[in-house]
Amino acid sequence: MSEINVQRRQFLKMSMGVAAVAIAPGVFLFDMAHGKADANKVRWGMLIETANCAEGCNDCVTACNTENGLSGGVSSTDSQWIRKIEIKDISTGRETSLPMMCQHCEHPPCVDVCPTGASFKRADGIVLVDKHLCIGCRYCIMACPYKARSFVHEPLQNQNPDVPRGKGTVESCTMCVHRIDQGKQPACAEACPNKSILFGNLNDPDSEIATRIRTVASAQVRADLGLNPGVRYQGL
Amino acid sequence: MHSHSPFLLKNRLFYILTSIAALIVLAGLYSVHLMEEHGHIITGMNNQIVWGIPHVFAIFMIVAASGVLNVSSIGSVFNKPAYKARAPLAGLLSIAMLAGGLTVLMLDLGRPDRIIVAATNFNLTSVFAWNVVLYSVMFAAVVAYLWTMMEARMQPWSKQAGFVVFIWRFALTTGTGVIFSFLVARQAYGSAILPPMFIVISFAWGLAVFHIVQSAIYQWNSKTLDEYVQKRMKNLLGLFVVAALYFVAVYHLTNLYFARQVEFEHFILAGGGIYPLLFWAGYVVLGNLLPLLLIYLPGWGKSQHVAVASAMVILGGFAFLYVFIIGGQAFPLSIFPGFEVKSSFGDGVIGLYSPSLPEVLLGFGGVGIAFLITAVGIRVLNFVPRELPKKAL
Numbered sequence: 001m002s003e004i005n006v007q008r009r010q011f012l013k014m015s016m017g018v019a020a021v022a023i024a025p026g027v028f029l030f031d032m033a034h035g036k037a038d039a040n041k042v043r044w045g046m047l048i049e050t051a052n053c054a055e056g057c058n059d060c061v062t063a064c065n066t067e068n069g070l071s072g073g074v075s076s077t078d079s080q081w082i083r084k085i086e087i088k089d090i091s092t093g094r095e096t097s098l099p100m101m102c103q104h105c106e107h108p109p110c111v112d113v114c115p116t117g118a119s120f121k122r123a124d125g126i127v128l129v130d131k132h133l134c135i136g137c138r139y140c141i142m143a144c145p146y147k148a149r150s151f152v153h154e155p156l157q158n159q160n161p162d163v164p165r166g167k168g169t170v171e172s173c174t175m176c177v178h179r180i181d182q183g184k185q186p187a188c189a190e191a192c193p194n195k196s197i198l199f200g201n202l203n204d205p206d207s208e209i210a211t212r213i214r215t216v217a218s219a220q221v222r223a224d225l226g227l228n229p230g231v232r233y234q235g236l
Numbered sequence: 237m238h239s240h241s242p243f244l245l246k247n248r249l250f251y252i253l254t255s256i257a258a259l260i261v262l263a264g265l266y267s268v269h270l271m272e273e274h275g276h277i278i279t280g281m282n283n284q285i286v287w288g289i290p291h292v293f294a295i296f297m298i299v300a301a302s303g304v305l306n307v308s309s310i311g312s313v314f315n316k317p318a319y320k321a322r323a324p325l326a327g328l329l330s331i332a333m334l335a336g337g338l339t340v341l342m343l344d345l346g347r348p349d350r351i352i353v354a355a356t357n358f359n360l361t362s363v364f365a366w367n368v369v370l371y372s373v374m375f376a377a378v379v380a381y382l383w384t385m386m387e388a389r390m391q392p393w394s395k396q397a398g399f400v401v402f403i404w405r406f407a408l409t410t411g412t413g414v415i416f417s418f419l420v421a422r423q424a425y426g427s428a429i430l431p432p433m434f435i436v437i438s439f440a441w442g443l444a445v446f447h448i449v450q451s452a453i454y455q456w457n458s459k460t461l462d463e464y465v466q467k468r469m470k471n472l473l474g475l476f477v478v479a480a481l482y483f484v485a486v487y488h489l490t491n492l493y494f495a496r497q498v499e500f501e502h503f504i505l506a507g508g509g510i511y512p513l514l515f516w517a518g519y520v521v522l523g524n525l526l527p528l529l530l531i532y533l534p535g536w537g538k539s540q541h542v543a544v545a546s547a548m549v550i551l552g553g554f555a556f557l558y559v560f561i562i563g564g565q566a567f568p569l570s571i572f573p574g575f576e577v578k579s580s581f582g583d584g585v586i587g588l589y590s591p592s593l594p595e596v597l598l599g600f601g602g603v604g605i606a607f608l609i610t611a612v613g614i615r616v617l618n619f620v621p622r623e624l625p626k627k628a629l
Contacts, residue, residue: 074580076282076588085583087575100571100579109420115364116357135354136346138286139364145421147569147581149347151286153277167275168346221571223418 043106043125045202045230046177046186046216047209048098052194055097058084063191064101067176069160079150079165081173082188096236099188099197102127102148102173103221103229110140110149119170125202125230126175134169141170145222146229148172175199202230246456254611257604264601267594268343273278276346279595284587285565290344292557296441297337297606298371299412299434299583300553301330302405303442308381309405312398322450322621323398327382328613329449329606330405330442331375336606338371340598363414370404370411377401386618409435416564423500424564429490433483441553444546447473447515449610451543453620461539471541474531477549481524484556496573503567504559508586511563514555523552562589 065072065080072081082101108127110119118133119140129140141149149172156165162178165171176186184190189197200209212218212225218232270278304326310321339410342348358365377484413431420426447469452569454461488505491497512524527545531537566587571577577584613619 019499076276076284076582079283080581083579083581083583085572085577085579087577089575091574100583111359111364112361113346113418114359115362116353117359118357131351133350133357134347135350137364138346139362139415141283141286142422142565143419145569146571147284147583150283152273153282166347170346214526222421 016161029056041203042123042201043203043230044180045104045125045200045209045232046175046189047198047200047212048231048233049099049194049196049198050096050233050235052196053097053099053192054194055095056084057097057193059191059193060084060099060188060197063187064173067160067179067187068163068174069133069156069158069165077153079152079171081148081171098233098236100146100148100221101188101231102175103227103231104173104175105230106228108227109143109145113139113143115139122177126177126180127172128174128177129172130171131164131166131169131171134166136168136170144172145225145227175228250611250615254608257607257611260343260597260604261601261608263597264340264343264599264604265483267347268603269598271344271598272348278592280591281595282481284568284582285562285589287561287565288589288596289558289562289591289595290340290602291561292554293602294337294341294344295412295561296550296553296557297333297340297602298444299409299438300441300550301333301337302374302409302412302435303440304329304333304436304446305378305401305405306439306442307446308398309402312395313402318462318468322446324382324385325449325453325614325619325621326446327378327385327401329445329610329621330378331382331611332606332613333445334371334375334378334610336602336604339605340602342594343598363411363418367408367411367415370408373406374401374404402604405438406435409438412511416560421569422564423491423497423567423570424504424560427487427490429483429487433480433487435479436476436552439554440473440480440549443469443473443476444549444553445573446533447542447546448550450621451539453614456540457620466539466542470531470537470545473542473546473549474528477524477527477531481520484519496570498556500567503586504563508563508566511559511566514561515563518555519552519559522548523555524549527552565589 029102061080061082061084062072064070068081070079070081072078082099085098085100087096087098089096104121104125104127106125108119108121111118111121111127115137116133116135118130118135119127120208121127136151138151141151149170151170152165152167155167159165163174176184176188179186185199186197189199198209198212200207201208202213204210216234219236220227220229220232220236221236245517279288307319307326308323309453310316311318311323345351347353354365354368358368377397381394381397382395384390407539410431413434416422416425417427419428450461450469488501491501498623502508506512527548529536530541530545530548566589568577568584568586571583
């Protein structure tokens with residue numbers, strides 16, 4: 001073999017090695033970002049005990065705003081990822097207070113209608129918006145039965161680096177995906193003074209949340225729509 | 237005097253009109269720039285009313301763009317010579333309104349700069365993504381159809397092209413209706429009657445636009461429309477108006493029958509302030525009853541009556557879409573049926589919306605684009621209907 005050929009062979013080997021080293025983390029991170037590694041083993045969800053949720057208590061909302069860098073404003077153009085709703089049964093007069101946020105549906109209408117695929121569901125059940133693909137058409141807001149999504153109406157300042165947002169795009173509760181991926185709890189669950197928000201893996205039969213929903217009566221909001229939300233409510 | 241000859245006057249008028257339209261388009265583009273700079277905060281839209289005036293304009297133009305092609309379909313598919321002579325003009329109007337409507341829709345996006353993302357990332361389950369295909373193919377099909385009609389060598393293909401356009405525009409308006417009928421949770425939408433309703437409505441709006449442009453052209457060229465053609469076309473408009481009203485009535489009657497929808501219907505038809513007013517006075521009376529009188533009352537139904545009736549149908553169309561799109565969002569989402577609800581995010585309360593100047597200008601900018609395409613098209617190409625001898629009709 002001529003020297004040129006040997007050199008060429010070495011060059012090709014090295015290039016392939018460099019390329020593999022360069023691509024591998026990307027492929028790995030891509031999988032991680034889409035939660036592919038956890039497919040079917042994990043479905044993150046929440047169980048909210050409404051009996052303990054105090055009217056007037058806003059700690060989960062405040063924690064969410066702080067964690068995700070939201071202004072906390074409540075005008076009609078401000079983003080609200082989680083809100084407290086006070087409901088009163090018209091026929092019985094019974095009053096209940098509860099937090100409402102993205103319900104992380106198994107069959108999310110927002111994902112179905114999104115023209116670009118910016119709205120997507122990770123394999124672990126968390127529904128997110130890809131801020132690079134969202135064109136701001138707001139069709140997902142029209143489609144969401146829970147009014148869970150907000151449109152960013154103004155330029156943003158002082159963003160939390162873990163939670164990128166963008167003017168002209170749609171956003172909603174991420175279930176604090178950046179915390180979950182670090183093995184932590186969502187900010188609202190951690191902040192609730194009465195521990196009314198139980199967060200966990202619905203697909204792990206031994207998890208606390210799976211045990212609880214097996215033993216106590218819980219309900220999904222607008223269960224009639226058949227979307228199978230990952231957030232359940234106790235005492236509705 | 238030579239400089240005041242009718243020809244030169246008209247020439248001047250043409251430039252004045254197109255300049256005004258160009259200025260309106262520029263104002264619309266400036267609004268878009270402002271919306272880009274400041275965000276949608278400068279519009280009246282918010283997290284409850286996410287689609288506003290721009291969508292009313294855009295959907296009107298897109299629906300009318302499909303409906304106006306009826307004129308060419310009656311010519312090509314159903315072989316009526318009176319309509320065949322008008323098919324090129326209908327095709328031009330369709331392209332013009334499609335361009336105007338889509339521009340408004342696109343520039344109202346939160347990120348209009350990412351339009352390339354919409355063109356390269358298709359979510360196959362999304363009606364919006366389907367519509368991107370429907371609109372693009374429609375454009376191409378109508379252009380091809382115009383080519384077959386205006387280029388002698390292509391004329392043998394005219395019938396086939398007309399047929400493709402005929403089929404495709406049904407798909408397109410179905411797509412527009414389906415945008416709303418696939419919204420499962422909204423009380424105003426989520427109904428299978430919406431696509432056929434939009435198709436029939438498109439016939440009325442499209443023909444109304446056609447009537448107005450046609451009478452303007454005839455006026456401009458000091459021609460009178462053949463009485464036979466005029467009578468046929470005005471009766472067709474009347475028929476479409478009645479048919480559209482029928483579908484709207486059935487849509488509301490069905491809702492009224494369902495106990496869970498009664499509150500919503502009460503809001504739209506009686507208690508909702510601006511929305512019932514626009515529905516009854518704007519859509520039903522101005523957009524249907526008065527035009528029908530103008531068309532069918534004995535002794536009326538002349539060219540100028542039909543032009544006024546058409547303008548009314550168009551205004552009624554805008555009123556209808558305002559109620560349908562904005563009223564439909566203003567009524568609160570029923571997240572907890574059977575419960576009284578309150579929150580900091582507008583749960584349980586009627587959404588407030590007042591259109592701002594920039595978004596209104598954006599809407600008119602789209603109309604300006606449609607006008608410019610039509611006016612320039614008619615001036616430089618042969619779109620004026622050529623009347624055939626009466627016996628050929």
